[in-house]
Structure formats: C-alpha cells, structure tokens
Amino acid sequence: MIHTPLCDLLGIRYPILQGGMAWIADASLASAVSNAGGLGIISAMNASDEWLRTEIKKARTMTDCPFGVNIMLKSPFAAQVARVVAEERIPVVTTGAGDPSRYMEGWNKAGIRVLPVVASTAVARHVERAGAAAVIAEGGESGGHVGDLTTMVLVPQVCDCVEIPVIAAGGIADGRAIAASMMLGAVGVQSGTRFLVAKECTVHQNYKKRILKAKDIGTVTTGKRLGHPVRCLKNAFSREFLSKEYDPAVDLEELETLGVGALRLAAREGDEQQGCFMAGQSAALVKKEQTAEEIITEMFTEAETVLRGGNKWVR
Ligand code: TUI
Numbered sequence: 286m287i288h289t290p291l292c293d294l295l296g297i298r299y300p301i302l303q304g305g306m307a308w309i310a311d312a313s314l315a316s317a318v319s320n321a322g323g324l325g326i327i328s329a330m331n332a333s334d335e336w337l338r339t340e341i342k343k344a345r346t347m348t349d350c351p352f353g354v355n356i357m358l359k360s361p362f363a364a365q366v367a368r369v370v371a372e373e374r375i376p377v378v379t380t381g382a383g384d385p386s387r388y389m390e391g392w393n394k395a396g397i398r399v400l401p402v403v404a405s406t407a408v409a410r411h412v413e414r415a416g417a418a419a420v421i422a423e424g425g426e427s428g429g430h431v432g433d434l435t436t437m438v439l440v441p442q443v444c445d446c447v448e449i450p451v452i453a454a455g456g457i458a459d460g461r462a463i464a465a466s467m468m469l470g471a472v473g474v475q476s477g478t479r480f481l482v483a484k485e486c487t488v489h490q491n492y493k494k495r496i497l498k499a500k501d502i503g504t505v506t507t508g509k510r511l512g513h514p515v516r517c518l519k520n521a522f523s524r525e526f527l528s529k530e531y532d533p534a535v536d537l538e539e540l541e542t543l544g545v546g547a548l549r550l551a552a553r554e555g556d557e558q559q560g561c562f563m564a565g566q567s568a569a570l571v572k573k574e575q576t577a578e579e580i581i582t583e584m585f586t587e588a589e590t591v592l593r594g595g596n597k598w599v600r
Contacts (some may be wrong), residue, residue, distance in 0.1 A: 286380065286589070287299070287300065287463075287585055287588060287589055288300075288591070289467075289472040289473055290450055290472050291419065291450055291458060291472045291473035292473075294398065294418060294419065294454065295324050295351065295376075295398065295423060296320060296350075296351050296376075297323060297324050297350075298322030298323075298349065299317075299321075299322045299323050299473070299585050300325045300452075300472060300473030300474065300476070301323040301324070301474050301476060301584070301585075302323065302326060302379065302400075302421070302452060302464075302473065302475040302476075303315065303318040303323060303324065303325050303326050303331070303475070303477070303544035303553040303577075304326065304354070304355075304357075304427075304428075304454065304475050304476060304477025304478075304480065304561070305326045305327070305328040305329075305330070305353075305354075305355020305357075305379055305381065305477075306328055306480075306481065306507055307330035307427075307429075307476050307523055307548060307552075308328070308330070308429075308548050308549050308552035309481065309486065309487075309488045309492075309552050310326055310327055310328040310355065310556060311327060311328075311340055311349070312327060312340045312343035312344035312347060312478075313350045313485050313486070313487050313552060314339075314480060314483060314485050314486045314532065314577070315344050315348075315353075316344045316347035316348040316352065316482075316485075317347075317436075317483060317484075317485035317561070317576065317577035317578070318352075318480065318577045319344075319348045319350035319351060319352045319410055320347075320348050320350055320576070320577070321576075321577045321578035321580075321581045321582070322350075322578075323473055323577070323581050324351065324352065324353055324377060324562060325344070325348070325350075325352040325353070326352065326353045326354065326355045326377075326579075327340050327341065327344060327352065327353070327355070328354075328355045328357070329354050329355060329356050329357070329362065329369075329370075330355070330356075330360050330362075330368040330374075330474075331363070331505065333362055333365065333417035334362060334365040334366050334368070334369045334550075337366050337369050338369055338373065338543075339412060339432075339475045340354060340550055341369075341373050341423065344407060349416060349432040351376045351377065352375075352377075352549075353375060353376065353379055353470065353495070354366070354370050354375050354377075354379075355378075355379045355381060356370070356378060356381075356385070356388075356543050356598070357378070357380075357382050357383070358379050358380055358381065358382050358474065359382045359383055359513075360384060362530030363512065366576045367388045367391070367392070368507045369424040370392070370395075370397060371392060371397065372393035373393060374395070374396070376396075376397065376398060376402060376438070376500070377397065377398045377399075378392055378397050378398070378399050378400070379400045379401070379402060379421060379475075380399070380400075380401045380402060380429045380551075380580045381401075381402040381429075381430065382402075382513070384408065385399065385401050385412065385415075385495065386411065386412060389412075389415045389417070389438070390416070394562055396539065396591075397488065397547075398413070398418035398419070399417050400417065400418060400419050400452065400486050401417050401420055401421065402423050402454065403422055403423070403443065403556075404423055404424075404431070404432025404433070404434065404439070405427075405432060405434065405494065406439075406442050406443055406446045406508075407442045407585055408447035409422065409446060409447050410446055410447060411489060411505045412447050413447045417449060418442060418449065418450075419449050419451065419452055419472075419473075420447060420449060420450075420451055420452070421451075421452040421453075421454050421475050422434075422436070422439050422440045422443040422444075422451055422452070422454065422457045422471070423439070423454040423475070424437070424438075424454070424455030424456060425454075425506075425514075425516070425537040426437025426456030426478055426516075426565055426566040426567065427454055427455035427477065427478075427515060427516065427565045427566075428478055428504070428516050428517070428564040428565040428568075429455065429514060429515055429563040430513055430515055430565045431455075431506060431514050431515070431516050431519050434445050434465075435455070435456075435457050435591075436453055436454070436455040436457070437454075437469070439469060440453045440466060440469040440471055441469045441470055444470030444471065446468065446583070448483065449598060450473070451470060451471050451473070452471055452472070452473040452474060452475055453469065453471035453473075453474050454463045454475035454476075454477075455468035455481075455563060455565065456566055456567050457475070457567065458476060458478055458479040458565075458567035458570040458571055458583045459477045459479075459570055459584055460583070460586065460587020460588035460589070460590070460591055461586060461587065461588075461591055462474070462567070462584065463585065463588035463591075464587075464588045464591035464592045464595065465585055466491075467588075468595070469539060470545060473556075476563060476567075476584075478496065478564050478565040478567045478568050478571060479567065479570075479571050479579065479584075480568055480569055481493065481564070481575070482496055482497060482573070482574045482575070483572075483575065483576065483577045484574055484575065484576045484577075485564075485576065485577055488552050489551070489552060489553060489554065489555030490555065490557030490560060491551075491556075491557055492552055492555060492560075493550055493574060495518055495520075495557070495562050495564075495585065496518075496564055496568045496571055497571060497572065497573070499518060499564065499568035499569050499571070500517060500569055501566075501569045502566065503518055503519055503568060504516050504517060504518055504519065504564055504565070504566055505517065505519055505523050505527065506545070507523055507526040507530060507561075508526070508530070508540075508544065509526055510530050510531075510537070510540065511537060511541060511544075515544070515552065515561070516563065516564070516565065516566070517561050517562050517563045518562040518564050518568065519558060519569050520558070521557075521558045521559070522547055522551075522558065522559055522560060522585075523561070523591065525543070526540075526543055526544065526561075529543060542543070544561065546553075547559065547560055547579050548560070548561045548563060551563075569584045
C-alpha cells in the first residue's frame with residue numbers, strides 16, 4: 286500500500302488526482318475516480334455555473350467520497366464558478382491556465398483546499414504565499430494548455446522552493462511514473478490522459494480510439510504564437526492549425542478563431558477531422574479501456590513493485 290500526506294490532506298485512499306479535462310471530466314468520470322479511491326475532478330470549463338451545479342448534484346448521487354472541481358482561469362465563467370464551488374462546499378479546487386490568487390482568500394474562508402496547477406517555480410512560490418494547500422507541478426508532456434518545462438526538471442525544482450506538498454503531473458500514465466514522481470519529491474500525482482479511456486469517461490468513442498492508437502510522437506503543440514500552447518494529437522485540425530500558425534499572412538485573430546469550439550467537436554462529436562484532440566505525450570502508454578478502479582489499482586500495484594525494487598543498483 287502506498288500512503289502519503291496527500292491521502293490525509295484530501296481524505297483519499299490513493300494519492301492520485303484525475304485531471305480536470307474540459308468537455309470531458311463530468312460527474313460520471315469524477316464519481317468513478319473518487320469511488321476507486323482517487324480524487325475525481327469535475328471540469329467547470331464546459332459551460333455556465335448552472336451546468337456545474339447540476340453536475341455537482343449528479344456526482345453527489347453517485348459517490349459519498351470527496352471530489353473536486355477544476356477551474357480554468359481563462360474561462361469567461363471563472364468568476365461565476367468560483368462562487369459556485371464555495372456555495373456548494375466543494376472540498377478541493379484545482380486551477381489551471383493562470384494565477385488563482387484573487388479567488389484564494391474567499392475559497393480558503395469557505396474551507397476549500399486550493400491546489401493550483403503551476404508550470405514554473407515563480408508561480409508555485411506565489412500561490413503558496415496566497416494560501417494554496419498544495420501545488421500541482423505540471424510538465425509540458427501533459428495534454429491541453431502546457432508550460433515549457435518537463436516534469437523531470439519542474440517537479441524537483443518546485444519541491445525545493447515550497448513547503449507545501451507537491452503533486453506531479455504531465456506524462457504520468459503508469460506505476461513507473463508514479464514511482465519516479467515520488468523519487469523527485471512529489472507526494473502524489475495527477476493523470477488526465479489515462480483516465481480519458483476509463484469506461485466511465487463519457488468522451489466520444491472516437492476520442493478513446495485515437496488515444497489508444499497514439500504513437501510516441503503522436504502529439505504536437507499548437508498555439509505557441511498565440512501565447513497559449515496546446516498539446517493535442519496530430520490530425521487534420523492540428524496540421525492545418527500549424528500551417529496557419531507559421532504563415533505570416535494569417536493574423537492572430539484568424540488563428541484564434543480557428544481553435545474555437547474544436548475541443549468540443551472532438552470530445553462530444555468525435556469529429557476526427559476538425560476536432561482538437563487534447564492529449565498528453567503519455568497517450569502512447571495507454572493501451573486499453575478499463576474502469577477507473579482497474580486503472581488506479583493497476584497503476585498503484587505497479588508503483589509499489591517499482592518502489593520496492595528501487596534500491597537494486599545500490600551497493
Ligand atoms: O490548464 C491546463 N490545461 C488546459 S486548460 C485548457 S482550455 C484551453 N483551451 C484553449 C487554449 C487555452 C486553454 C486545456 N488544457 N493545465 C494547467 C496549466 N496551467 N498548464 C499551464 C498552466 C499555467 C500557466 C501559467 C499556470 C499558471 C500560469 O501562471 C502564469 C500566468 O501567466 O498566469
């Protein structure tokens with residue numbers, strides 16, 4: 286059994302969080318992950334505060350275990366959903382794509398544990414001062430909006446610069462990566478891509494199929510020119526986006542328009558041509574559709590084996 290301070294902080298059996306994937310992470314996936322002993326997360330990004338309230342209520346009928354909400358700070362609904370999580374007494378909030386400090390006093394007063402996703406040491410230190418309970422250090426191997434640094438170099442540096450617990454994210458799809466994260470100083474992990482193919486994940490079947498077929502070099506990052514790089518699977522959409530991105534005749538506004546709605550098209554319609562299939566580099570390590578429980582127990586059984594054999598080269 287693997288037990289870390291993160292289990293006690295969040296009241297969970299296994300120190301694993303499910304990534305807050307927009308248009309994908311709903312009550313079905315979050316409750317399945319929480320029932321399996323991890324921390325399930327509902328993504329607030331999809332729609333308005335009303336959608337989130339409904340999804341929270343639904344999840345409460347599906348699990349008695351704690352679950353969290355992810356707030357994408359660039360979302361037009363960020364301020365509204367920031368209120369909803371406090372009113373609904375959500376125990377854990379993860380944030381992404383920005384600085385959550387303006388909401389943190391209110392969330393802390395409401396008893397919410399705030400776990401910001403950070404991609405640099407500067408932001409990690411900043412959110413610690415603002416009252417974060419832990420930080421999620423996410424390397425650029427992850428899917429969706431990504432920072433520059435890899436998990437391998439980001440996690441130990443974040444561990445060195447904050448006192449609060451550190452959770453590793455980016456590239457974590459099996460037990461070896463959990464064990465490695467712990468060797469880097471993390472007390473838990475967050476996985477998104479592996480949970481995309483959970484049986485309880487309601488994403489379109491074409492999305493799951495694409496993840497299962499992905500090769501090691503199957504992802505690219507689009508949107509660097511726009512200042513928000515996004516890692517997604519290679520397909521017609523990403524090829525067109527990249528060709529326009531490097532075409533000086535295409536202005537920023539046109540480029541921005543090209544991406545609007547593309548994640549929804551992939552996740553809900555399964556549009557293999559026009560959809561943006563956000564996924565981490567670990568997609569190539571994801572081999573089969575399994576229940577959330579099978580995913581978590583398999584990952585931690587493997588992590589335990591790897592950690593037990595961790596001293597095999599030590600003389
Ligand atoms: O946020 C994510 N992953 C995401 S958000 C998203 S929705 C989206 N769609 C299109 C364009 C942009 C976003 C899809 N996937 N991961 C967490 C994450 N946070 N990655 C990087 C960061 C981050 C970056 C800068 C966190 C803080 C930060 O602070 C500096 C600043 O500029 O505020």
